[in-house]
Amino acid sequence: AQSVTQLGSHVSVSEGALVLLRCNYSSSVPPYLFWYVQYPNQGLQLLLKYTSAATLVKGINGFEAEFKKSETSFHLTKPSAHMSDAAEYFCAVSDRKRGNKLVFGAGTILRVKS
Amino acid sequence: NAGVTQTPKFQVLKTGQSMTLQCAQDMNHNSMYWYRQDPGMGLRLIYYSASEGTTDKGEVPNGYNVSRLNKREFSLRLESAAPSQTSVYFCASSGGQGLDYEQYFGPGTRLTVT
Numbered sequence: 001a002q003s004v005t006q007l008g009s010h011v012s013v014s015e016g017a018l019v020l021l022r023c024n025y026s027s028s029v030p031p032y033l034f035w036y037v038q039y040p041n042q043g044l045q046l047l048l049k050y051t052s053a054a055t056l057v058k059g060i061n062g063f064e065a066e067f068k069k070s071e072t073s074f075h076l077t078k079p080s081a082h083m084s085d086a087a088e089y090f091c092a093v094s095d096r097k098r099g100n101k102l103v104f105g106a107g108t109i110l111r112v113k114s
Numbered sequence: 115n116a117g118v119t120q121t122p123k124f125q126v127l128k129t130g131q132s133m134t135l136q137c138a139q140d141m142n143h144n145s146m147y148w149y150r151q152d153p154g155m156g157l158r159l160i161y162y163s164a165s166e167g168t169t170d171k172g173e174v175p176n177g178y179n180v181s182r183l184n185k186r187e188f189s190l191r192l193e194s195a196a197p198s199q200t201s202v203y204f205c206a207s208s209g210g211q212g213l214d215y216e217q218y219f220g221p222g223t224r225l226t227v228t
Contacts, residue, residue, distance in 0.1 A: 009154065032215050034216065034217075036219075042221060042222075043118075043204060043219040043220055043221045043222050044157075044204070044206075044219040045219070046216050046217075046218075049215070049216055051215065090156060090157065094215055100145055100164075100208055100209060100215055100217075101147070101159055101162060101172065102147075102157075102159070102217055103159075104149075104156035104157040104158075105156055106154055106155060106156045107154075107156050
């Protein structure tokens with residue numbers, strides 16, 4: 001069965017610093033992987049997705065993620081944090097064989113300090 | 115397009131009461147999903163519907179029922195609410211034209227059971 005582990009329930013960075021949010025997955029089939037962002041009191045919004053085309057995926061708001069099969073990782077990065085990046089981030093893996101269900105990680109809350 | 119809409123936005127129930135959460139999407143998507151979000155646990159799948167006319171259990175189906183009323187609408191019913199069902203509920207849809215695997219989320223329903 002698919003699973004996702006997000007290392008660090010809370011990450012704090014200074015404005016302008018590198019953002020690195022970690023995600024490791026377990027999947028018995030080639031995975032589709034996603035990062036979603038949730039701002040306070042809102043639904044989830046897709047940041048980016050990996051669907052086996054390019055291993056380096058660029059998303060919205062300057063975020064990108066690299067799929068590393070050997071490390072079973074899909075870490076999310078942004079070169080320079082902005083105050084508006086403060087939110088909760090979820091990594092998810094898709095089970096394409098079973099109605100495209102998503103399995104989510106527990107989430108990482110990103111705090112950006114001024 | 116409104117995307118995915120959910121009603122109500124907030125609800126307070128007493129233990130034992132019943133209610134139905136409504137979800138509709140206008141993206142002609144085949145698949146629809148219900149999740150619950152609890153702190154530190156990410157999103158967990160309650161039920162999903164891979165296509166009109168089909169529904170299947172997810173990770174945490176106990177205490178819930180669903181109805182895929184038509185292609186647009188997917189409702190979630192709590193027959194006898196319990197305090198453990200206090201949560202934020204999200205509806206999502208996916209699978210429009212051309213194998214689109216990302217899920218689009220509604221704004222959520224915040225449910226409190228006292």
